[in-house]
Amino acid sequence: MRAGVILLALVVLGISVLTISSAQNTSPKGTTKEFTVIAKQWEYEPSVIEVNQGDTVIIRLKSADVSHGLFIEGYDIGTAIITKEGWPRERVIKFVADKPGVFTYRCNVTCGPYHPFMTGKLIVKPNNPERGVSLFAIILGIAVTGYYIARR
Ligand SMILES: [Cu+2]
Numbered sequence: 793m794r795a796g797v798i799l800l801a802l803v804v805l806g807i808s809v810l811t812i813s814s815a816q817n818t819s820p821k822g823t824t825k826e827f828t829v830i831a832k833q834w835e836y837e838p839s840v841i842e843v844n845q846g847d848t849v850i851i852r853l854k855s856a857d858v859s860h861g862l863f864i865e866g867y868d869i870g871t872a873i874i875t876k877e878g879w880p881r882e883r884v885i886k887f888v889a890d891k892p893g894v895f896t897y898r899c900n901v902t903c904g905p906y907h908p909f910m911t912g913k914l915i916v917k918p919n920n921p922e923r924g925v926s927l928f929a930i931i932l933g934i935a936v937t938g939y940y941i942a943r944r
Contacts, residue, residue, distance in 0.1 A: 822846030822888070829853050831860035831873065831899065834906035842915040845892045849914075853883050861900035864914055866891065872901050892918035 825847050830837040832855065843849055853862050855873040862885070863870030871883040899910035 822848060824848040824850060826850040827852065829862060830856050831862060832856035833858065833904050834910040836862070836910070836912040839912040840915065841912065842917065843889045844917050845889060845919045847889050848886065849889050850884060850886045854881065858903050859901045860903050862897050863900040864895055864897045866893065866895040870900055889916045892916045
């Protein structure tokens with residue numbers, strides 16, 4: 793009987809530990825997410841970029857027509873493609889998406905009448921839900937174990 797209770801407690805603790813470690817594996821310190829963004833009058837392709845908080849984001853900016861830029865508000869990072877002879881056809885920005893939320897990226901090189909409307913969205917999903925799940929597993933594991941030890 794007592795052996796059964798201890799075994800049950802160990803199983804619950806084991807499940808808790810597995811839940812914690814698997815939650816950490818899905819978002820260790822973030823992975824690297826790479827995107828090629830094509831700028832053209834007056835939009836971006838893709839116009840939505842989605843990453844997880846902690847990811848390293850690499851954006852390769854190219855232009856399909858005239859000079860364009862890409863500036864991410866909130867992260868205050870950007871670059872531009874200037875379509876002149878001898879200038880690079882591709883520019884790269886790299887940063888760690890450490891702030892969760894929805895951030896607008898916009899063109900920062902005047903590129904025609906609809907330039908002010910040339911925007912896209914960077915979505916940085918928070919890691920907190922996973923941490924919440926593992927915390928819940930720890931508390932549940934301790935509570936169940938404590939309950940059975942107290943009843944012994
Ligand atoms: Cu523009």
